Amino acid sequence: MSSAPVVQVSQIRKTYGSSVAVDDVSFDVNEGEIFGLIGPNGAGKTTTMECVEGLRAPDRGTISVLGLDPRKDVYALQDRIGVQLQEAQLQKRIKVREAVGLWATLYKCPVDGDKLLEQLGLSEKRNAWFMTLSGGQKQRLFIALALINDPELVFLDELTTGLDPQARRAIWELVRGIRARGKTVFLTTHLMEEAERLCDRVAIIDHGRIIDIGTPDELIRRYAPERTVIVVTRDESVGQRFQMIPRVDTVTAHDGRFTIRGRGEDFVTRVIDCIAEHRIPVTDFSTERSSLEDVFLKVTGQSIRN
């Protein structure tokens, strides 16, 4: 991962009429990682991604993808990248194998389409019309089309939007599989759980601006360092003892279930120390960590769902 970034975006800006979609956006995507651009709908994710893909021209700023300029070298670039677009469709009555066949003729070195369909679990749907596929099957077909040229870099825009949790998990596995084959993945999502489970690094974007970039862990430590420990005990008098733990913020009790919030890397250890020291009888013990959802709430002041 020490080689030059696969994607370099520097201070791009894009306006539509009087509204600024993307402003002063800069980030790098490194080789072999899953990089996520995360933010609510309308934050500028798709605009940014389409500028990187060469489908849109930024008003200002520079973009380099695999060492190429996505506007000038768009045809050279398209042979080396795979693209899945948000809410794309195909012809209603095109068959799955026809779509894969067409795509295969468009690239210099296509992989075996049948094998690809098999890997994506679409073999049985080879002769099905596009319009008869389920949402998850359509997305898997679009992933197949994005992978037909064995690309070095794959773009996935809101890949799992509208899918049920089971289909979503299956798609996540496929994306991890892409990374396992040494490819770089650049994705956008407004689902914080998806970003946290899938991405090596994320950039948080809101109102067209990048707020911060880092691994999900880094961002959580930076913006939502609180740790929560839940202890269930029959001894209801221990609340006082938990209050004495260094750097504790709050302790709430409910029917012998204590929720202890505090901060610091070793906060959980200190809670355990406290339990051991005072020989508190514990019937259940669990920790809750903050999520990217909490990070997003902190940095933008609003929930991503709004």
Add this chain to the structure above:
Amino acid sequence: MLRGLLTLTWLEIKIFVREPLGVIGTVGVPVLIFIVLGRMFAPRASQPRAPDLISVDLPILAAILIALSAVLSLVTIIAIYREGGILKRLRATPLRSITILTAHVLVKLLFTAITLAAMILAGKRYFPAGVDAPFISFGVALLYCTFCIVSIGFLIASVVPTARFAQPLGTLILYPMVGISGLFAPITALPPALQFVARLLPLTYTVSLLRGIWRGDGWIAHSGDVAALGLIFLICTGISARVFRWQ
């Protein structure tokens, strides 16, 4: 990219045929109208020759309807493809934009030719007093005219906001052109303002070219019509290349 063009064209033909209503509308309806109208005005067996109405004007009208329905269907397909993000998805491949549009034009020209052939066969079968026109030349002329009118189709497709508007707007623009094309009344019989408009529209030259070829004129005699249609094609294509929206 020739391989891409051929593959895409072949696919689009198959996809088109998979929608039976579309095929009936494109190929069946014009032929049916032609037969019904022809039977209504069919010459009596006692008449030695069919009147001009049936032997010249009806074939020209039918041919123009074929061309217009091809153009309309193209406008609608482009609008649907754009609205559904299909154009955008195709564009995010090494396919050149021009290849995508060319494939659709080729499909439309193919079905124009098929419809014309079906019409000619129907004419031979149902109108025994039928004419002896140069069908090959006429077919080439019709394809050329369709190709040129398609440029207006692209212009319409460039400005229609959604697929729902494409069909009615296209109809509203294209069909009135037939009225002042010189098919029903000579151009010179129109008011001066309409005459001026008529001279800007491709259907005027289409009627002149098709009628001439049908009657057995040579191509040289109609080089003016061919040139005018070519010019209209270049201008409309030039404008749509600038204003066409892919999404």
